[in-house]
Amino acid sequence: MAWIVLVISGVLEAVWATALGRSEGFSKLGPSVVFGVAILASMAGLAYAMRTLPIGTAYAVWVGIGASLTVTWAMATGDETVSLLKIALIVGLIGCVIGLKLAH
Template sequence: MAWLVLVVSGLLEAVWATALDRTEGFSRLVPSLVFGVALVGSMAGLAYAMREIPLGTAYAVWVGIGAVLTVSYAMVTGAESASVLKMLLLAGIVGCVVGLKLVH
């Protein structure tokens, strides 16, 4: 269960990071509310997962999932350019996250 919660928390990290960009300095209400809710959910999930998963592993997996999803979303929406090299580097992060799960 801790691993599932950690994955969902990583997803919420990508949500709050994307929402933060859209708040325009917290001047827009809806993105600011999405940011706050996703941030609290993400942190709470990370804290819950760390009851069973060691700190270093949990944090690395959480950040990796959030980073890959945030960059992928930005590339899909055109907010950030896509390239083969970026996709290979993101695949490397995914591979490292999977590796951390396998050795846990």
């Protein structure tokens, strides 16, 4: 159960990071509200998962999921340029996250 909550929390990290960028310094209400709700839920899920998972592994997996999804979303929406190097690095990051899960 902790792993499922951790993955969902990692997805929510990508949501709050994207909303933070779109809030324009918290000057836009909609993205600012999404940011607030998503960061609270993401942190609560991370805290829950850390009750049973090692802190280093849980945090690294959470950040890896959030970072890879944030960059992937930005490339998919045209906010960031797509390059083979970026794609390779994201694949490498995902591979490292999977490795941490398997090493647990």
